[in-house]
Amino acid sequence: MGGQPDGSVVIVGAGVFGASVALELRKRGHSVTLLDPGPVPHVLAASTDISKVLRMDYGADEFYMELMEAAFEGWDKWNEAWGQPLFHQTGMLLLAGEPMVPGGFEHDSYQLLLARGHHPERLSADQIRARFPAWDPVDHPEAYFNPRAGWAESGEVVARLIAEGKKLGVRVFAGAEMRSLIERGSRVIGVRTGDGREFEAEFIVVAAGAWSPSLLPQLRDLMWSTGQPIFHFQVEEPESFQPPKFVVWSADIASTGWYGFPALDDGTVKVANHGPGRRQAASEPRHVDSAYEGIFREFFRRSLPALAEAPMISNRLCMYCDTWDGDFWIDYDPEREGLLVAAGGSGHGFKFAPMLGPIIADVLERKPNRFAHRFRWRRRGELKTEDARYS
Ligand SMILES: Cc1cc2nc3c(=O)[nH]c(=O)nc-3n(C[C@H](O)[C@H](O)[C@H](O)COP(=O)(O)OP(=O)(O)OC[C@H]3O[C@@H](n4cnc5c(N)ncnc54)[C@H](O)[C@@H]3O)c2cc1C
Known part of the structure; x- marks a missing residue:
């Protein structure tokens, strides 16, 4: 069934990018599989820590302040819903x-x-x-x-997102390390893991944080791990x-x-x-x-x-998974149909957790999202302008 237009999604990486979009896509009715070498949350993931700063202070950069204003509303809702506040x-x-x-x-x-x-x-x-x-x-x-402003118990947040995803039917494979993509012509139709398993879907989302540029050579000049x-x-x-x-x-x-x-x-x-x-x-x-x-x-x-x-x-x-310009990377690979990258947290991605799932899911479903243009696929040194695709 790989590559069929059934809305199925395989997500590679269960950090905050992967876990949040897994939950969001499941809520939107997709069949979702989440892969990670595990155990999850993975001890070496950037998202797995006792704390991360949540702030909207970004110098003169109004975009991130606005994005964080929206994210704070999300954090307030999560705190309420979870009973035990993690923000x-x-x-x-x-x-x-x-x-x-x-x-x-x-x-x-x-x-x-x-x-x-x-x-x-x-x-x-x-x-x-x-x-x-x-x-x-x-x-x-x-x-x-x-x-x-404040801080979040980041490892606990990811654990919570994964648990909620599982409850709603996200299939989590915590012993599944992607080795390669499975391609048919110009289309990516699945992922092959180190132990030889194959996971096929209509969409593949690589959300492997600092591991992403090692998994996808086309990213190496665009982002790197530090x-x-x-x-x-x-x-x-x-x-x-x-x-x-x-x-x-x-x-x-x-x-x-x-x-x-x-x-x-x-x-x-x-x-x-x-x-x-x-x-x-x-x-x-x-x-x-x-x-x-x-x-x-x-x-x-x-x-x-x-x-x-x-x-x-x-x-x-x-x-960190640093992109060349410090903005996240959330877009389809322009040269490989069916492959979407959601990575490049650049040392400041966690605070936006409540917004990441909806942004990545909108990009995947090709729906307008007022924040997505800043994270689109871009050549190194390219001047960023508003993109009609996202408005
Ligand atoms: C020291 C440090 C401090 C930070 N402080 C802050 C802060 O205060 N506030 C803030 O907002 N942000 C902060 N950040 C940034 C934030 O942590 C990251 O932007 C965010 O956690 C990145 O999430 P991610 O899901 O992209 O990556 P990760 O959390 O690293 O998750 C990637 C996942 O991919 C999995 N994976 C790897 N290889 C494979 C494979 N082959 N197959 C399947 N899965 C794979 C890994 O096991 C991991 O679980 C900080 C980052 C660091 C490193």
Whole structure:
């Protein structure tokens, strides 16, 4: 039945992109098969972590703010539906490396928030010290607090999406690693796994995150995987690192990449750096460079002195799937009928989880979606304009 117009879909990869579109397509009546090497959520998936930042602050980029406004509505609904909330709206402290002036990330985000009717609060160094006492604002003379932000228990969210999908009839194969596509002429009709099984469908969606460019050679010049360090530290008094005194934060993120989270009740504090990272294949062994711990502690000594000597519990190299322009990649392969790519999270995809399923499903069904144009297939260096296909 492979390739027949029966609306069946095989999705490769059960991270947040794959799990959310599996659920959405099933709700729309498709027959859906979700493949992953497993167990799911996969321990090496970018989506599998204790926390991810949810923010709408994107400098002057109104597109992502609007997309996140819609995603926050989705997170609120998920929280309500799930009983146990997995999105925690702590607010976010965005510290600027210099006084906030036009062109700076914090300034432009702040102005756009105001323009779109949000309520960020601008803070001087003294106000930062008074309200968020763990911070020494020696390197951050200004900041703003955005109450509409927080973090999500990302691994739990993916587990929930997969469980809901299964309940509705998504067929999940958690020991199925795609090796190759099955093609008939110019049409992709299925997927062959490492153990020789074949899964055929009308549509194949490759949503394998950082593994995608290894699976599809046509992506290699368009996106690549980079390793990014995450550290977990232990604090003795978690309440000093919890809201309202300590919230999700970024510190001059556009220049330095620093961001982090409040303490969990067991005292775990996660801090990470969002940067160019190190290019390596997702399947290569993952080692955090030993120099990183010193770099983290140097930052703490100046800005978060109470963390400077905190014991490190663990660290991890997590793989981004960076596209050449930082926008996600959600479109049909223009040269292979039936094949759709949904990847390229570029280090910022998780927060949009409630919107990912509907966007990917609309693209698959060739329905208009006001956000999809930004994620369409594009040549490297191509200027992006509105695309009539999506309006
Ligand atoms: C360190 C780090 C910090 C981040 N912080 C944030 C943040 O704070 N906020 C935010 O919004 N975003 C953040 N992101 C980005 C976000 O995590 C990603 O954009 C998103 O999780 C990507 O989801 P995905 O489904 O594309 O990929 P993944 O979650 O990696 O899932 C891909 C899946 O494909 C499967 N797979 C691989 N190969 C095969 C195969 N051959 N066959 C079948 N299945 C396969 C894998 O097992 C995996 O389950 C961060 C990312 C990293 C790495």
